[in-house]
Amino acid sequence: MIDGTGKHLTAGIVDEHSHIAASAINEGGHNSTAEVTIEDVVDPTDINIYRNLSGGTTSIQILHGSANPIGGRSAIIKLKWGENAENLIYENSPKFIKFALGENVKQSRSNTSYRFPQTRMGVEQVFTDYFQRAKEYDLIKKSGQPYRKDLEMETLAEILNKERYISCHSYVQSEINMLMKVAEKFNFNVNTFTHILEGYKVADKMKEHGVGGSTFSDWWAYKYEVIDAIPYNAAIMHNAGVTVAINSDDREMSRRLNQEAAKTVKYGGMSELEAWKMVTINPAKLLHIDNRVGSIKVGKDADVVLWSDHPLSIYAKAEKTIIEGKIYFDIKDDERKRAAIKLEKAKLINLMLKEKMGGGKTQLPKKRIDRNFHCDTKEI
Amino acid sequence: MFLLTIVNITAQQTPASKQAEPISIEGATAHLGNGEVIENSLVMFREGEIIFVGSSKTKIARIGRIIKANGKHIYPGFIAANSTLGLVEVDAVKASSDVRETGIMNPHIRSIIAYNAESKVVESMRPNGVLMAQITPRGGTISGTSSVVQLDAWNWEDASLKNDDAIHMNWPSSFTSGRWWLGEDPALKPDKNYINKTQKIVSFFRDAKNYLKEPNSIKNLPFSSTKGLFLGSQKLFIHASGQREITDAVTMAKDLGINNIVLVNGHEAEKVSSLLVKHNIPVLLERPHRNPESEDHAYDYTYTIAKTLTDLGILVGIGMEGQMERMNTRNLPFYAGTFAAHGLERENAVKLITNNAAKILGIDDTVGTLEVGKDATLFISEGDALDMRGNILTEAFIQGRKISLESHQTKLWKRYSNKYKTE
Numbered sequence: 001m002i003d004g005t006g007k008h009l010t011a012g013i014v015d016e017h018s019h020i021a022a023s024a025i026n027e028g029g030h031n032s033t034a035e036v037t038i039e040d041v042v043d044p045t046d047i048n049i050y051r052n053l054s055g056g057t058t059s060i061q062i063l064h065g066s067a068n069p070i071g072g073r074s075a076i077i078k079l080k081w082g083e084n085a086e087n088l089i090y091e092n093s094p095k096f097i098k099f100a101l102g103e104n105v106k107q108s109r110s111n112t113s114y115r116f117p118q119t120r121m122g123v124e125q126v127f128t129d130y131f132q133r134a135k136e137y138d139l140i141k142k143s144g145q146p147y148r149k150d151l152e153m154e155t156l157a158e159i160l161n162k163e164r165y166i167s168c169h170s171y172v173q174s175e176i177n178m179l180m181k182v183a184e185k186f187n188f189n190v191n192t193f194t195h196i197l198e199g200y201k202v203a204d205k206m207k208e209h210g211v212g213g214s215t216f217s218d219w220w221a222y223k224y225e226v227i228d229a230i231p232y233n234a235a236i237m238h239n240a241g242v243t244v245a246i247n248s249d250d251r252e253m254s255r256r257l258n259q260e261a262a263k264t265v266k267y268g269g270m271s272e273l274e275a276w277k278m279v280t281i282n283p284a285k286l287l288h289i290d291n292r293v294g295s296i297k298v299g300k301d302a303d304v305v306l307w308s309d310h311p312l313s314i315y316a317k318a319e320k321t322i323i324e325g326k327i328y329f330d331i332k333d334d335e336r337k338r339a340a341i342k343l344e345k346a347k348l349i350n351l352m353l354k355e356k357m358g359g360g361k362t363q364l365p366k367k368r369i370d371r372n373f374h375c376d377t378k379e380i
Numbered sequence: 381m382f383l384l385t386i387v388n389i390t391a392q393q394t395p396a397s398k399q400a401e402p403i404s405i406e407g408a409t410a411h412l413g414n415g416e417v418i419e420n421s422l423v424m425f426r427e428g429e430i431i432f433v434g435s436s437k438t439k440i441a442r443i444g445r446i447i448k449a450n451g452k453h454i455y456p457g458f459i460a461a462n463s464t465l466g467l468v469e470v471d472a473v474k475a476s477s478d479v480r481e482t483g484i485m486n487p488h489i490r491s492i493i494a495y496n497a498e499s500k501v502v503e504s505m506r507p508n509g510v511l512m513a514q515i516t517p518r519g520g521t522i523s524g525t526s527s528v529v530q531l532d533a534w535n536w537e538d539a540s541l542k543n544d545d546a547i548h549m550n551w552p553s554s555f556t557s558g559r560w561w562l563g564e565d566p567a568l569k570p571d572k573n574y575i576n577k578t579q580k581i582v583s584f585f586r587d588a589k590n591y592l593k594e595p596n597s598i599k600n601l602p603f604s605s606t607k608g609l610f611l612g613s614q615k616l617f618i619h620a621s622g623q624r625e626i627t628d629a630v631t632m633a634k635d636l637g638i639n640n641i642v643l644v645n646g647h648e649a650e651k652v653s654s655l656l657v658k659h660n661i662p663v664l665l666e667r668p669h670r671n672p673e674s675e676d677h678a679y680d681y682t683y684t685i686a687k688t689l690t691d692l693g694i695l696v697g698i699g700m701e702g703q704m705e706r707m708n709t710r711n712l713p714f715y716a717g718t719f720a721a722h723g724l725e726r727e728n729a730v731k732l733i734t735n736n737a738a739k740i741l742g743i744d745d746t747v748g749t750l751e752v753g754k755d756a757t758l759f760i761s762e763g764d765a766l767d768m769r770g771n772i773l774t775e776a777f778i779q780g781r782k783i784s785l786e787s788h789q790t791k792l793w794k795r796y797s798n799k800y801k802t803e
Binding site for chain 2 (some may be wrong): 239266341
């Protein structure tokens, strides 16, 4: 029995675009890597899962990075801290794949790159070529003739057959429009444009095509392609009828998506309710998991968060984060955990000192640095 | 609330002209910046200077244009310390970057002359209440000399509030990590060269001190530029993290006779707080919207640190250094808000970005609080300016000039909102 007097209860936050909890993020070796999947590299030991819980986030899509026009398949997980990788991934998970447009896939920041495509023009041809080949592969497969099974083509054929959805990293209006046209040519539609910082410029076309937008609240000025990015993007797309989500793309903002959502109230005058939807039911809809999460409704998973204050307030703290009825983060319990860590640390130090004084071998201190993955983190 | 009014839109927002008529703001909750709040206040200013701050019940004649601000809030202009606004326009475009000069000991390199007063990024700060900033070079061991500016000006000369306020030094870390992309062990290990590196810094300053003692026929620009540090007229901003590093850096500075010190970033400052309090060294914290360094750090370590240090008697401010630091500088009020959410009393959080920042930058004689005699650099917000939903500015003033709250971004907002309305 939890006393929630004076507090606020909401659905758990859903982050459409995350790169935590994975031991690798970018298979950049080729311009199309539909054969790889994030599900193979989910890392349940990443502390960022716990930290995301402390900010009220309960479900995330771990996306492949944006090194390639066609990236790898993604993983949709619940942040059940303590479970193994299999148990984090949604059962019968909707199938998604990462596509990307813009500077990253053109490898703009490299002085030595020559991989096709080097311009936005080439990006269109990459998609057209691969979809055409996938279409032909699928025809042979369906005809009953013998064929050589190709994981990459299988995945792309799933897109053509509307069994797998695309979440596409995108920035400027020209490329956004291009991908919608390519998809229409092959008779499917793009599910989500992510980042979509110039989405406001083609919001009407997005609405017509039937694609959603998952965007940052206020990032800009970091690359040339985002010089026209504006924090009013979410509001404008929303007002044009597009389903809009606010995402994090990184382990820092994913702990504060409630605040990022609140920024749409400031930038663009969204109502508090519409702003809150952008980090709950809207991303759930975009990920096709809204039958299970995204709102507090009888029949849905018990993924809820108890806040100290109005969740859009800068002063709000998540006090309890619950997934499927189990408490995975509790602010009081966290205090106890900290004390336990402090005690354990002291014990370990004492043991080490004892060893040293007993004549044991010593070594210089070492500390692991955790890699912070982003869309453009490269392994090479 | 959706604004369709097209305010005076020009290619770049035109800097405001001098205050022509006096202004009286009635009825707002005034956050003075020193911890005090006046409900139902009256604030009056003329010719760029504040001439009254008090209750609106005071029987005093209102002068000039009267702004009725009941239900709203007035704040002193927010101040961004340790920022690089105006030195880079687009992070990934090298040609637009003037933040990092070549070389290691560059105290003479001055940021002010590379400051782009018309930067689109600078312009985007004002609608959030960030009206002043310290602009500093980065890189090397001694990065260069910073200056403090106000953010509504035609050029750097007009922008300058305090030229060459401080020299910035990056104290080396006592740990070093391998280059993982070359196959080296990426873990952090003690740096064998730490002592060497710190010795080089000590030698540099010693040589500078000696050079300054006597007149020299051969001018040495780097050495000459450090004069103010030894006289106490210029501050030394020590960017250092770690107990050992902070202690070593502060000790070196004091031994050399450099007394006007500010600690920047100061990770683990809570462990050496007595040293900092003893020498009156303020700390500019990194922004709370970043991840804690260690896996075993509490999840809110970066949020609670402001309260921790304030309780230990340290003067605390917020520095902008970090990922995408320029465009993120407009989130300064929300950094203060986060510190307030985690233990720091709300008006103390306001202080971090007003009076404390002004004191740390040495501009508190003219700005930082709503006080008679200080510059009328302030703004009116619909609500609590530290909360995203409340930080909606209706009017803002720098030295009494009513500044534009439009930007490249508001222009695009209006243009495209109108597009869909007329289609």
